Amino acid sequence: MSDERDQTPRRMGIGWMVLSVLLGLGILAVAVKGQDWWQWQGIWPSILTNAGTAVLLASALFVLERRFTGRVIRANRRAVREAAAEVEESLQRRTDELAARIDALQQNVDEQAEEQRVWHHGLVAAMDDATFDNVAAALAEAARLNAIDRGTVRAQANVDPRGIWLDFSYGATFVNSQPVSDNVIRITAYPAGSAHPFSLMSEDWRQDDGIVNVTARVRDRLRQNGYNQPNNRPNWSLALRNVQRALDATLPDDAPIAGPLRRLVGDLAVTDRGIEHLDGRLLIPVADFPAPATSWELHGRDEARSTAWNPARPDGVDEAVWEVATTEARHLVGGVTRLHLGSLDQEMWIPKGIGYNT
Numbered sequence: 001m002s003d004e005r006d007q008t009p010r011r012m013g014i015g016w017m018v019l020s021v022l023l024g025l026g027i028l029a030v031a032v033k034g035q036d037w038w039q040w041q042g043i044w045p046s047i048l049t050n051a052g053t054a055v056l057l058a059s060a061l062f063v064l065e066r067r068f069t070g071r072v073i074r075a076n077r078r079a080v081r082e083a084a085a086e087v088e089e090s091l092q093r094r095t096d097e098l099a100a101r102i103d104a105l106q107q108n109v110d111e112q113a114e115e116q117r118v119w120h121h122g123l124v125a126a127m128d129d130a131t132f133d134n135v136a137a138a139l140a141e142a143a144r145l146n147a148i149d150r151g152t153v154r155a156q157a158n159v160d161p162r163g164i165w166l167d168f169s170y171g172a173t174f175v176n177s178q179p180v181s182d183n184v185i186r187i188t189a190y191p192a193g194s195a196h197p198f199s200l201m202s203e204d205w206r207q208d209d210g211i212v213n214v215t216a217r218v219r220d221r222l223r224q225n226g227y228n229q230p231n232n233r234p235n236w237s238l239a240l241r242n243v244q245r246a247l248d249a250t251l252p253d254d255a256p257i258a259g260p261l262r263r264l265v266g267d268l269a270v271t272d273r274g275i276e277h278l279d280g281r282l283l284i285p286v287a288d289f290p291a292p293a294t295s296w297e298l299h300g301r302d303e304a305r306s307t308a309w310n311p312a313r314p315d316g317v318d319e320a321v322w323e324v325a326t327t328e329a330r331h332l333v334g335g336v337t338r339l340h341l342g343s344l345d346q347e348m349w350i351p352k353g354i355g356y357n358t
Contacts, residue, residue: 113253120252127244132207135240136185138247139170143353147250147259149332151351154190154263155246157239161265161324163231164222165190166239171351182206183352189218189234191227201225211236249278256280262332266321270329283314289330 123138143151152169167188173181185205201221205214215236222232242264249269250261256269256278263270267278274286290309309330313322350356 117253121248124244124248124251127240127247130211130240132185132205132209132211135168135205135243136170136183136207138244138251139168139185140352142247142251143170143351144357145251145259145353147255147261148246149260149262151354153243153246153261155239155242156265157234157236157242158192158231159235159238160192160231161318161320163192164227164234166218166234168243169349169351171349171354172356174348174350174355175346179356180347186349187214187218189222189227191222191225191232192229263325263328265325265328266318268317268321268325270325270332275325275329277314284311284326284329 120141123134123141126134127138139148139151139153142148142153150169151171152167154165154167156163157166158164167186167190169186169188170183171186172179172183181204184207186202187205188202201218203214203217203221205211215234218234222228222234246261246264249255249264250257250259257271257276258273259271261269261271268283269276269278272286274282274289275284276282288311309326311326313319
């Protein structure tokens with residue numbers, strides 16, 4: 001159809017060219033014969049000669065213009081075809097490159113995940129050397145990933161799991177959303193036998209402070225408050241080793257606990273799923289926990305409302321470990337009603353990785 005449209009103007013152009021040549025020759029013939037036959041003199045022969053010549057030149061120009069236009073059109077079409085082919089080739093090449101990148105995407109993701117896994121294991125392993133920087137780095141990364149409950153690891157600090165526990169959290173103190181202290185590791189003591197439902201004392205481990213100095217301050221505070229019994233004397237090697245075990249159980253991608261880890265009691269982990277064993281077993285799902293309790297009930301302040309919960313202890317689990325794990329599980333996962341005190345214009349402790357990252 002397009003070929004027919006292209007041929008129609010060409011046939012019309014040839015017809016006009018032939019007609020123009022015949023007309024030009026006719027005019028020249030009239031001019032020549034007029035002089036011979038009719039003895040024309042003066043201006044008329046010149047006018048006719050010029051007119052015939054002009055018509056013939058117009059015909060010649062028409063032929064040249066047609067050839068020039070045809071060449072231009074053919075050149076343009078060839079250029080368009082070449083440009084289109086180049087664009088198509090470029091698009092195909094980019095499509096092939098994109099397909100190759102998509103095919104390699106998962107490999108790149110896996111490589112990045114493996115790098116992070118190795119890095120996380122390195123953070124935990126570095127805690128063998130219990131410096132401020134090593135402990136702070138592991139706590140901050142675990143808090144950032146919500147691998148630990150509220151950016152804090154509560155570690156068993158006595159051979160008796162019913163004895164004293166210590167919280168380790170890396171962060172700063174804020175007032176009106178502004179930091180008013182340097183980043184420190186806050187160590188909070190939870191002595192055994194405390195009738196108070198909340199912590200009694202905290203000490204800050206600063207970057208320029210040795211851990212031995214911190215332990216001395218905690219020991220003095222415990223004695224000042226009457227907690228010098230054997231089960232309230234922290235074993236700091238045990239406490240930091242348990243912090244390391246807790247982070248190793250939840251921080252790396254291949255860790256047995258998906259997080260957030262709320263408590264690690266022996267080999268039992270209290271999580272949002274319930275009570276899990278580090279070997280992967282879910283011992284008590286959270287759906288089997290009793291009705292929510294208040295902090296006062298859990299600490300014997302309201303015995304009439306307190307609900308006893310004594311789930312069967314699995315084989316191979318220490319009795320004291322099971323007692324602490326189930327008590328902590330009910331308190332943390334069972335929906336305890338907590339009393340929140342303070343306002344924005346008061347000091348607030350915020351772990352790094354949760355409320356800020358600097």
